[in-house]
Amino acid sequence: MKEGTVVQWFKKEGEMVQKGEPLVEVLSEKVTYDVEAPESGVLRRIIASEGSDVPVDQVIGIVAAADEHIIEERIPAPPAPTQEIEEVTRAVLKPDAVRERIPASPAAKRLAKELRVDLTQVRGTGPEGRIVEDDVRRSAEQRGLRLRVKEVVPLTGIRKTTAERLTLSAKTAPHSAIVMELDMTNASEFQRETQFSYTEMLIKAVAKALLDHRLLNATLEGEQIKVFEDINVGVAVTTENGLVVPVIRNADKKSLSEISSVLKELVEKARQGKLTREDLTAGTFTITNLGMYGVDVFFPIINPPETAILGVGRVVDKPVAVDGQVTIKPLMQLSLVYDHRIVDGAPAARFLQTVKQVLETNSFKDN
Secondary structure (H helix, E strand, O other): OOEEEEEEEOOOOOOEEOOOOEEEEEEEOOEEEEEEOOOOEEEEEEOOOOOOEEEOOOOOEEEEOOOOOOOOOOOOOOOOOOOOOOEEEOOOOOOOOOEEEOOEOHHHHHHHHHHOOOHHHOOOOOHHHOEOHHHHHHHHHHOOOOOOOOOOOOOOHHHHHHHHHHHHHHHHOOEEEEEEEEEOHHHHHHHHHHOOOHHHHHHHHHHHHHHHOHHHOEEEEOOEEEEOOOOOEEEOEEEOOEEEOOEEOOHHHOOHHHHHHHHHHHHHHHHHOOOOHHHHOOOOEEEEEOHHHOOOOOOOOOOOOOOEEEEEEEEEEEEEEEOOEEEEEEEEEEEEEEEOOOOOHHHHHHHHHHHHHHHHOOHHHOO
16 A cells, blocks of 8 residues: 545544544545544644545644644645746748747647647736646637547546556556356256346356366466465456455355355445455455446456456357257356466366356355
8 A cells, every 4th residue: 555545524624523533534445444533632734635645654634732833744845837938939921020939838838739739829827927738728629629528537546546456467467368158048047046146156156166276366476376275256346436346255165145145245335335455355366247238248357466357248048059959048258367477278268167067057056
C-alpha cells in the first residue's frame, strides 16, 4: 500500500469529536475503512479533502482542543507555474509583418501545436490575460477541432486500483489463452432442480481440478514458481464503484452448499461496500462470468499475482451432432487465460479438460 483515497469526512471543521468515534472513511486496495478519532477534541482542520489520494503517513486532518495552539501541517503546495513568455509569430497581410509576443504557458503552447490552434486567436483567462491549457481546449472545441467532453470521471478508488493491477499484469505476464466447449445438459438439469448457480458449480469444479493441476494454483516470484497449499478461488463481482474479487478460501474443502452460502454473503457485502481486507486477499485463482450479459467468449486479464483466470460465457442451446443425429444441447464456452512463464499449453488444456469433466458429470455434487 502506497496511498489511500479519502472517501468522506463524518465531521466538519469546528465540530466536536470523541475518541474512538468514526471520523473519516478511507479507501485502500479496494477496501473501505472507518478511521477513528485518536483523541477527543475539535476537528480543527481538514487537510485532505474528499476524493483526494493521499500517500501513506501523510497528515490528513488535525484534532485538538478548542483553544490549543497548533502548528498546522500543510499539504505541499504544487510548484508555481513558470512565468516564461512564449513568442508566437502572427503573419499579417502587410509588407511590414510584425512579431507579437503572446503570453502563454508552455503547456498551452504544446497543446496549441498539437491541436493546430492559433494562439493569437485565443483569449487568455490566466493572470494578466495569460493563455492556459483550458483556454486552448475551449478554443479548439468552439472551432470543432476537438471533441466536446460531456463528463469527466476521475480515475480514483477501486477503478484506479484495478487499472494499476491489471496494467501491471498485462505488462509483466505473457498471457496465453485456450477455449473449450462444455455440454451443460446435466448441469442445467441440476441447476433447475436445486437453484444452485453455474458460478457456484464452477467454483467447486475449479477447486477440484486445481487439486490435480497444482501448477495453475501458483505464482512466480523472481526465478521461483511457488505452488500454494491452499486453494482460494476469487470471483469477480461488478459494483457501482468498480470491479472487486472477493475470495472463497479453501474452496476445495467446502461443499457446494457451503460455497453457495459464502458466495452470496460476499456478493452482498461487495454491493454494499462492506468487504474487508480479508475478503479480498490471498486468492490463488480467479473466475469471472459474463454469461449473464449474453457473452459467449472473452479473454480476461490475469489477476496478479495469480497464474490463471477462467472466463465463463453464457449457456445457450445449439444444434449438436450425436451418433449421426442432430440434437439440441445447452453448451457453454470456457476460456482459460494463463501465464505462459509458469504453465504451457498442454497442462493448461488438461486442467480445462478436468473442469469440463467435473461439470459434465456433475461431480461437483460430491462433498
